[in-house]
Amino acid sequence: MSLTVDDLRVYYRTLRGDCHALDGVSFAVADGEIMGLAGESGCGKTTLGKSLIRLDGRMRYVDGSVALDGEDLPLRDDRAMNDFRFRKVSIVPQYSMSALNPIRKIGKMTSELLESRGIDATDLRPELERRLKLVGLKTDVLGMYPIELSGGMKQRVVLVISTLLDPSLLIADEITSALDVSSQRAVSKMLVEFRDRGFVKSAIMITHDLAVLYQVADTILVMYAGKLAEKAPAETIIHSPRHPYTRLLLSSLPEVGARYETTRLAGIPGRPPSLIEPPTGCRFRDRCPLASAKCAEEPPFVDVAPGHQVACWNT
Amino acid sequence: MLEHVTVLELHGVSKVYKTGTFGRGSTLAVDDVSFAVRPGEVVSLIGESGSGKSTIGRMILRLTNVTDGSIDYEGNDIALVGGRALKGYYRSVQGVFQDPFSSYNPIFKADRVFRLIRSEYFADVSATDWRQRIDASLHAVSLNPRDVLGKYPHQLSGGQLQRLLIARALLLDIKILVADEVISMLDASTRIDVLNLLGELKQRGLGILLITHDLALGNYISDSAVILRQGRVVERGTTAKVFDNPLHPYTQELLASVPRLDAKWSDETVSDLPDVASDVGVGALVEVEDDHFVASVAGASS
Numbered sequence: 191m192s193l194t195v196d197d198l199r200v201y202y203r204t205l206r207g208d209c210h211a212l213d214g215v216s217f218a219v220a221d222g223e224i225m226g227l228a229g230e231s232g233c234g235k236t237t238l239g240k241s242l243i244r245l246d247g248r249m250r251y252v253d254g255s256v257a258l259d260g261e262d263l264p265l266r267d268d269r270a271m272n273d274f275r276f277r278k279v280s281i282v283p284q285y286s287m288s289a290l291n292p293i294r295k296i297g298k299m300t301s302e303l304l305e306s307r308g309i310d311a312t313d314l315r316p317e318l319e320r321r322l323k324l325v326g327l328k329t330d331v332l333g334m335y336p337i338e339l340s341g342g343m344k345q346r347v348v349l350v351i352s353t354l355l356d357p358s359l360l361i362a363d364e365i366t367s368a369l370d371v372s373s374q375r376a377v378s379k380m381l382v383e384f385r386d387r388g389f390v391k392s393a394i395m396i397t398h399d400l401a402v403l404y405q406v407a408d409t410i411l412v413m414y415a416g417k418l419a420e421k422a423p424a425e426t427i428i429h430s431p432r433h434p435y436t437r438l439l440l441s442s443l444p445e446v447g448a449r450y451e452t453t454r455l456a457g458i459p460g461r462p463p464s465l466i467e468p469p470t471g472c473r474f475r476d477r478c479p480l481a482s483a484k485c486a487e488e489p490p491f492v493d494v495a496p497g498h499q500v501a502c503w504n505t
Numbered sequence: 506m507l508e509h510v511t512v513l514e515l516h517g518v519s520k521v522y523k524t525g526t527f528g529r530g531s532t533l534a535v536d537d538v539s540f541a542v543r544p545g546e547v548v549s550l551i552g553e554s555g556s557g558k559s560t561i562g563r564m565i566l567r568l569t570n571v572t573d574g575s576i577d578y579e580g581n582d583i584a585l586v587g588g589r590a591l592k593g594y595y596r597s598v599q600g601v602f603q604d605p606f607s608s609y610n611p612i613f614k615a616d617r618v619f620r621l622i623r624s625e626y627f628a629d630v631s632a633t634d635w636r637q638r639i640d641a642s643l644h645a646v647s648l649n650p651r652d653v654l655g656k657y658p659h660q661l662s663g664g665q666l667q668r669l670l671i672a673r674a675l676l677l678d679i680k681i682l683v684a685d686e687v688i689s690m691l692d693a694s695t696r697i698d699v700l701n702l703l704g705e706l707k708q709r710g711l712g713i714l715l716i717t718h719d720l721a722l723g724n725y726i727s728d729s730a731v732i733l734r735q736g737r738v739v740e741r742g743t744t745a746k747v748f749d750n751p752l753h754p755y756t757q758e759l760l761a762s763v764p765r766l767d768a769k770w771s772d773e774t775v776s777d778l779p780d781v782a783s784d785v786g787v788g789a790l791v792e793v794e795d796d797h798f799v800a801s802v803a804g805a806s807s
Binding site for chain 2: 231312371374375398400401404440443445450454457461
């Protein structure tokens with residue numbers, strides 16, 4: 191088992207009280223698995239990704255444990271986590287394209303990064319060049335400034351750099367969201383290829399775009415308001431989802447071919463609840479067409495089939 | 506095709522941006538683009554980043570000048586409209602943009618956008634009458650006045666703010682709405698509601714120019730589609746014809762790249778993927794069937 195997360199709770203400190211952004215999530219990612227993490231904005235998916243690598247000043251670790259390859263990740267100890275970051279767990283953060291240092295050439299920036307981690311950059315240079323070629327970039331990019339590259343090229347560079355040390359787990363946060371459709375396909379395929387070649391053992395791909403996840407992910411985990419809603423193989427989530435939220439989310443996506451005149455799609459009425467003093471019971475119940483009295487009690491996240499877990503009383 | 510019902514027409518519109526120090530360089534952002542928007546029609550302008558789609562929207566809204574060609578509204582070149590007449594133009598043509606949060610001033614209540622419209626255009630309308638118009642306009646975008654009036658922007662969701670902006674545009678008796686990426690910042694669950702709203706407005710006779718990079722959304726709502734690449738039109742026509750029978754290699758490549766829920770991408774490796782941004786040349790538009798125009802590919806016949 192590559193990654194196991196057990197009852198992880200991470201809150202944000204705000205003036206009005208704690209925001210329960212991640213409120214007891216438990217799941218596992220197997221070796222070689224690309225797990226897609228989907229949900230609407232504010233559901234806690236980015237918080238989950240960030241928690242696995244670094245808690246920033248506003249985030250408060252409350253409870254739970256995370257183990258990677260059998261080793262406990264010391265989430266609450268920022269310094270101890272340094273041994274894991276980049277080597278074992280790596281992240282491609284949201285808006286990573288703009289995270290490249292604009293006044294350093296890509297090659298120089300990469301060697302500075304490696305040296306700051308005590309790694310000799312010249313040793314890794316041939317591997318770096320090999321991987322750049324693999325993703326369709328010329329080695330000339332190492333002598334270029336970020337501004338000289340297109341968005342898709344920058345995203346490929348960031349992905350190559352962040353996986354250079356062959357981490358066990360890569361967290362890819364919205365890596366395709368800011369890209370055009372053709373670059374989106376190239377970057378998504380790159381993630382799969384990196385997994386196939388063993389550059390990363392497993393990956394969590396965070397995005398709001400279920401269609402992209404269906405293309406690349408082995409399993410998909412759907413979150414809602416800081417809790418897990420459903421996890422299953424990608425095929426099952428897309429074609430036979432059990433949680434009402436997953437079903438409604440999928441039915442609101444226009445397919446190529448769906449037309450306003452012939453197939454009128456509908457959104458999900460209402461808004462997610464506030465996560466400062468969140469409601470008890472199922473957090474989706476106010477927007478759920480199947481909600482019943484039972485839903486005032488919190489549904490457990492349980493197996494309904496092998497590899498398929500759902501948190502809903504009405505499945 | 507009835508010529509006289511055309512409301513907005515672009516004739517060979519081009520835009521050159523000056524670039525570099527002292528504007529010595531220049532970039533051709535939009536190159537010889539022609540299409541029309543009729544009442545009760547949604548035209549989607551689809552292109553990747555840098556294709557010039559937003560520039561076209563900005564030119565229609567007169568936020569930037571046309572370098573060459575002309576944009577005609579009801580037969581008059583909008584470049585020649587000025588002063589009082591310009592205010593009349595904005596009474597009929599309005600825009601809504603991508604980021605609803607940045608369209609509001611966060612220190613004022615969100616409904617200030619209505620007040621501004623009133624002081625600018627409807628100073629002589631009585632308070633009760635105005636209140637009714639706002640209610641009607643909010644009702645048209647499926648918002649409950651009690652939920653949104655008197656609230657600050659941060660208290661409302663992106664979808665609500667976006668619909669408020671559309672309601673604001675509806676207070677004026679608009680004929681054309683330029684919707685520039687209005688849904689790309691919204692969540693999947695609310696995005697379709699805003700699209701359906703555009704569909705309802707279209708049925709009420711509004712002409713809508715939907716600028717988007719998302720092919721699936723463009724296909725869902727629009728009657729005709731214009732595919733742009735590097736400032737040039739590569740393919741345009743009835744949406745069904747363009748999407749079901751894409752003839753230009755660029756359109757085909759774009760459609761093949763769209764992630765779908767009913768089919769997976771083919772299995773090329775990353776390095777095999779064609780670089781669509783640079784390969785294909787764009788020639789003159791040729792009508793291949795009724796209302797379906799395709800640009801000839803440089804060095805080949807289509």
